[in-house]
Amino acid sequence: xxxIVKKRIKQVIKGDQDAFGEIVELYKNSIYQLCFRxxxxxxxxxxxxxxxxxxxxxxxxxxxxxxxxxxWLFRIATNLCIDxxxxxxxxxxxxxxxxxxxxxxxxxxxxxxxxxxxxxxxxLELQETVQNEIxxxxxxxxxxxxxxxxxxxxxxxxxxxxELPLGTVxxxxxxxxxxxxxxxxxx
Amino acid sequence: xxxxxxxxxxHEYLDEEITPEHEQTLREHLQSCKDCEAVFNELxxxxxxxxxxxxxxxxDNFTANVLARLPKEKRKIGMQRWIKNHPxxxxxxxxxxxxxxxxxxxxxxxxxFSVTKQKNLVVQNxxxxxxxxxxxxxxxxxxxxxxxxxxxxxxxxTVINGEKYLASAGHVTGQIDEVNEVFDWIWYHIKKTTHDxxxxxxxxxxxx
Numbered sequence: 001x002x003x004i005v006k007k008r009i010k011q012v013i014k015g016d017q018d019a020f021g022e023i024v025e026l027y028k029n030s031i032y033q034l035c036f037r038x039x040x041x042x043x044x045x046x047x048x049x050x051x052x053x054x055x056x057x058x059x060x061x062x063x064x065x066x067x068x069x070x071x072w073l074f075r076i077a078t079n080l081c082i083d084x085x086x087x088x089x090x091x092x093x094x095x096x097x098x099x100x101x102x103x104x105x106x107x108x109x110x111x112x113x114x115x116x117x118x119x120x121x122x123x124l125e126l127q128e129t130v131q132n133e134i135x136x137x138x139x140x141x142x143x144x145x146x147x148x149x150x151x152x153x154x155x156x157x158x159x160x161x162x163e164l165p166l167g168t169v170x171x172x173x174x175x176x177x178x179x180x181x182x183x184x185x186x187x
Numbered sequence: 188x189x190x191x192x193x194x195x196x197x198h199e200y201l202d203e204e205i206t207p208e209h210e211q212t213l214r215e216h217l218q219s220c221k222d223c224e225a226v227f228n229e230l231x232x233x234x235x236x237x238x239x240x241x242x243x244x245x246x247d248n249f250t251a252n253v254l255a256r257l258p259k260e261k262r263k264i265g266m267q268r269w270i271k272n273h274p275x276x277x278x279x280x281x282x283x284x285x286x287x288x289x290x291x292x293x294x295x296x297x298x299x300f301s302v303t304k305q306k307n308l309v310v311q312n313x314x315x316x317x318x319x320x321x322x323x324x325x326x327x328x329x330x331x332x333x334x335x336x337x338x339x340x341x342x343x344x345t346v347i348n349g350e351k352y353l354a355s356a357g358h359v360t361g362q363i364d365e366v367n368e369v370f371d372w373i374w375y376h377i378k379k380t381t382h383d384x385x386x387x388x389x390x391x392x393x394x395x
Contacts, residue, residue: 017254021250028245032244032249036243050253123239126239130240145237150240150241155202173198181226
């Protein structure tokens with residue numbers, strides 16, 4: 001897969017937008033998820049995820065081809081999310097649930113007269129709870145936890161994405177885990 | 188209260204970076220300490236929760252929306268891709284362009300008066316005269332000039348971009364052609380090429 005990505009990037013550098021479309025297809029789900037977990041709002045997540053890909057396209061010539069493309073892309077997306085979070089009011093996410101419109105999987109917008117099977121309802125509630133607890137984390141812990149447990153990236157990759165020493169990344173993940181444990185222990 | 192060090196060991200374990208000796212210490216402690224065991228299980232449960240919600244799909248049309256927001260592609264790339272996808276068409280149109288180009292350029296360049304060199308032909312300014320009583324052997328071609336035929340031509344007569352007068356006494360044994368328009372000119376070229384090719388084939392047996 002890395003070989004294909006490298007080939008596509010060479011085509012993109014020449015200006016081929018179709019080749020870039022294939023790259024978007026490969027990474028759209030992970031980048032969208034990263035943005036959604038960081039921002040907690042579908043519209044914002046889509047907006048920032050698109051912005052991340054557009055920045056990658058525009059700046060593709062500055063991408064060092066010896067690096068992993070995904071690392072570079074995740075870095076762009078993470079930085080955009082953190083910028084966006086800082087511009088928002090701290091508890092803006094509370095009304096984000098309303099703004100996320102088609103959020104069947106995330107926000108249980110189920111008409112009350114159609115009861116779901118109990119297990120499914122529980123899993124929806126759990127998802128909602130987990131997402132809300134992640135959104136309560138301070139952004140530096142949040143990015144580390146999302147990259148580690150939702151994107152399943154290695155500590156080394158996370159340290160490259162966040163441009164932080166490995167030790168710092170570990171500390172952030174440890175603190176994030178501990179904070180989540182405090183919140184989720186009775187679920 | 189358990190030592191802070193045990194919590195550290197738990198994180199080492201969860202990071203999958205624990206040494207066998209540390210793991211041994213951790214296990215021994217967890218067996219003897221219910222509080223720490225509870226914390227350890229809560230941590231593992233938390234991670235499982237976070238992992239369990241981790242699958243998300245980007246909205247429909249995500250890729251199309253990104254591509255629509257990109258700065259405009261250079262035209263060169265579009266051309267290259269088109270050529271890649273339609274090699275035969277590309278070759279055919281290239282051929283056509285070159286062909287038309289060369290035809291038009293020969294048409295435009297040939298603005299000067301010229302005439303085939305033959306005995307008995309008289310040239311006055313831009314007028315070629317086949318004098319009375321004379322016989323010209325072979326084909327006569329006049330470009331950008333007039334042709335007056337008062338005698339006899341044993342062969343074809345072609346006037347390109349000009350006029351011809353055939354006097355009552357004049358006589359041409361072959362065909363008479365007048366070419367005045369670009370498309371006539373193209374047609375004339377095609378006919379000439381075909382004629383030449385046919386002649387090559389017709390002449391072959393003689394050379395053997």
